[in-house]
Amino acid sequence: MSDHPETPVAPVEAFEPPYYVAVFATVRTPDQTGYGETNARMEELVKDVPGFLGMDHAQTPGGLGITVGYFRDAEALAEWRDNAEHRAAQRRGRADWYQNYTLHVAKVERSHGFTRAPG
Template sequence: MKPPYYAVIFTSIRTNIDDDYAIMATKMENLAKLQDGFLGVESARNEIGITVSYWKDLESIKNWKQNLDHLEAQTKGISTWYENYTVRIALIEREYSFNK
C-alpha cells in the first residue's frame, strides 16, 4: 500500500467465544474484501484482540460502517461477544518495513 491511506484499528476484549463468532468474523473479512476502498486487513488475538483494516479514504470507511451485514455483526458483538471494544481511525502518512 502506498500512503496516504487510512487504518481502522479495532481492539476488543471478548466475553463469549462460540462457533458463531468465528463464522461471523470470517464472513465480515470476506465481505470487507468486496467493499470499494478496502486495501487489506491484519488481525491478532491473545487477551486483547486487535484487527486493523486499511482503507483508501474516509468515505470507504463510512460505507463499510453502514453495511447492513456489518451492522448485524456490530449488534451481535455488543449483545453477545464483547466486554468492550474501541475503534480508532488513523491516517497513515508514511510506511516502511523490513523483510529478511
C-alpha cells in the same frame, strides 16, 4: 508438532500514503457462539468494498484481540462502516461477544516496510 512447515505470516504491505486504518481492539466474553461464522463472513464481505487494502489480526495470550483494517480513503471506510450486514454483526458483538472494545480510526501519513531477503 507437525511435520509440515507453518505457512509464513506477514503483515499487510506498506501502501503509499495517505490511507486510513481502523484499529479494533477487543476483549471477548466467554460465550462465542456464532462468532467464528460471523467473523468469517465479515472478512469475506469487507473484501468487496472498493478501496479495502487488507487486514491484520493479533491475539494476546491474555485475551486482547486487535484487528487493523486498511482502506484507501475515507469513503471506503465509510462504506464498510455503513454496510447493513456489518452493522448487524456490530449489534450482535455488543450484545453477545465483546466484554469491551475500542475503535481508533486514523489517516496514515507515513508508511514503510521491511522484508528480510531469503538465505
